[in-house]
Amino acid sequence: MQEIDGNIVCTSLPYSEFKRHEGEVATVKGFIHNIREMSDFAFILLRTARELIQCVYSPEFSDFRLSDKVVEQAAAKVTGKIVKSETRDGSERFELQIHNIEIISSPAAIPPVVISKKQVNCDLAVNLDNRPVTLRNPKERAVFKLQEGIQRGFREYLQGEGFTEIHTPKINFAGAEGGTNVFKLDYFGKTVFLAQSPQLYKQALVPVYERVFEIAPVFRAEHHDTCRHLNEYISMDFEMGFIDSFTDIMNTETGVLKYIMNLLKTEYAAEVEMLKADIPEITSIPCIRFKDAKEMCVKKLKNITDMKDFEPEEEAFLGKWAKQQFNSDFLFVTHYLSKKRPFYTMDDPEDPEVTLSFDLLFRGIEITSGGQRIHDYNMQVEKMKRLGMNPEEFETYLMLHKYGAPPHGGLGLGLERLTMHLLGFKNIRNAAMFPRDINRVTP
Ligand code: ATP
Numbered sequence: 001m002q003e004i005d006g007n008i009v010c011t012s013l014p015y016s017e018f019k020r021h022e023g024e025v026a027t028v029k030g031f032i033h034n035i036r037e038m039s040d041f042a043f044i045l046l047r048t049a050r051e052l053i054q055c056v057y058s059p060e061f062s063d064f065r066l067s068d069k070v071v072e073q074a075a076a077k078v079t080g081k082i083v084k085s086e087t088r089d090g091s092e093r094f095e096l097q098i099h100n101i102e103i104i105s106s107p108a109a110i111p112p113v114v115i116s117k118k119q120v121n122c123d124l125a126v127n128l129d130n131r132p133v134t135l136r137n138p139k140e141r142a143v144f145k146l147q148e149g150i151q152r153g154f155r156e157y158l159q160g161e162g163f164t165e166i167h168t169p170k171i172n173f174a175g176a177e178g179g180t181n182v183f184k185l186d187y188f189g190k191t192v193f194l195a196q197s198p199q200l201y202k203q204a205l206v207p208v209y210e211r212v213f214e215i216a217p218v219f220r221a222e223h224h225d226t227c228r229h230l231n232e233y234i235s236m237d238f239e240m241g242f243i244d245s246f247t248d249i250m251n252t253e254t255g256v257l258k259y260i261m262n263l264l265k266t267e268y269a270a271e272v273e274m275l276k277a278d279i280p281e282i283t284s285i286p287c288i289r290f291k292d293a294k295e296m297c298v299k300k301l302k303n304i305t306d307m308k309d310f311e312p313e314e315e316a317f318l319g320k321w322a323k324q325q326f327n328s329d330f331l332f333v334t335h336y337l338s339k340k341r342p343f344y345t346m347d348d349p350e351d352p353e354v355t356l357s358f359d360l361l362f363r364g365i366e367i368t369s370g371g372q373r374i375h376d377y378n379m380q381v382e383k384m385k386r387l388g389m390n391p392e393e394f395e396t397y398l399m400l401h402k403y404g405a406p407p408h409g410g411l412g413l414g415l416e417r418l419t420m421h422l423l424g425f426k427n428i429r430n431a432a433m434f435p436r437d438i439n440r441v442t443p
């Protein structure tokens with residue numbers, strides 16, 4: 001901040017500082033987002049990193065003439081006096097009375113999609129095709145600012161609980177979960193796989209750091225075009241050692257979610273308001289066993305054929321049930337069948353048909369899978385053999401068990417799934433900055 005002719009001049013003053021500097025002259029850099037020309041004055045909305053600042057041009061305050069260089073998407077430096085503006089609802093707003101506009105850089109063309117309105121009104125496909133441009137729209141970019149808040153909340157809470165942030169390799173010799181949805185890659189003549197999850201590595205780090213977390217992309221070759229699957233998504237994972245029960249993991253997730261929702265309400269209030277995000281209140285999260293949930297679905301819904309897992313309609317039904325019964329947007333479903341969970345999942349010693357595992361449903365859709373893992377070497381080798389796997393192929397993974405591991409477990413939480421349901425989107429692609437699906441690898 002410097003003083004010129006008795007006026008405080010601040011370069012790129014954030015809007016939050018306007019009130020404190022009312023009556024002073026400020027300089028703000030940004031993009032000309034929208035121009036509304038009236039008969040004898042004009043409103044210019046300046047788009048800064050997180051805000052829209054209303055600037056008023058009038059010959060009354062300036063000898064400036066709106067030149068043809070003052071166009072939407074031009075990068076500009078606006079200098080003007082901070083004044084209180086009149087609002088219809090009587091709320092307090094401030095604007096800049098323009099003294100001068102310096103154009104720093106001019107666009108070469110008009111945007112292919114209108115982005116200067118409240119929201120982008122075009123097909124999702126057109127929106128996604130023009131992502132570098134459509135993301136400039138304040139509502140569109142707010143989605144990903146909010147998503148930053150979710151990741152920040154996840155990170156801050158876990159760091160506070162003694163977790164260490166890690167990065168595990170995404171090019172791997174074996175796929176963690178196996179199955180058909182793994183991407184193969186030619187790696188100097190060898191076939192390797194893109195990571196479907198950080199599972200095997202985060203477990204290996206439990207005896208090292210006890211508690212670890214990772215926020216990173218994972219890759220799933222989903223063969224169907226659905227509204228809830230992407231081929232690359234951001235997985236928020238954690239793994240914790242020395243647990244007494246798999247419910248320790250669920251308790252940690254409850255803590256994470258409470259922290260995230262609170263952070264969004266406080267530090268991301270502008271985005272929450274703009275997107276009309278429905279931030280859930282979390283006190284405690286109810287739990288139901290898979291078997292009991294399934295029985296309820298069978299009673300209430302018709303044509304259920306898969307008795308080992310849930311169809312999307314069943315998840316939706318359970319979501320409504322949790323809301324009615326417990327006024328909760330979340331529901332933990334526990335003790336999934338051993339047959340349906342991966343090889344590293346701990347079976348329940350009281351009933352080996354089921355596992356010490358859980359999914360978290362949010363507003364009727366799965367956002368998390370987690371559970372306790374096997375830590376005993378012989379138990380893990382036995383289970384692999386029972387499932388027809390060759391333990392020799394997992395030699396480095398099994399070092400974890402062979403050289404001593406504590407009881408441990410963890411989870412994976414899909415960032416785009418959580419964002420999608422927080423914002424009430426019907427399609428997960430709206431919650432991905434540059435989505436990858438079966439038909440899209442650009443932009
Ligand atoms: P679903 O049954 O919904 O396909 P899943 O059980 O195969 O998911 P997990 O391996 O349990 O998925 O992954 C953990 C979490 O990662 C899921 O709960 C979800 O939030 C997210 N997730 C999984 N697959 C995808 C995907 N293809 N696109 C976006 N998010 C995903």
Ligand code: MG
Nearest residue numbers: 359366368369
């Ligand atoms: Mg799952």
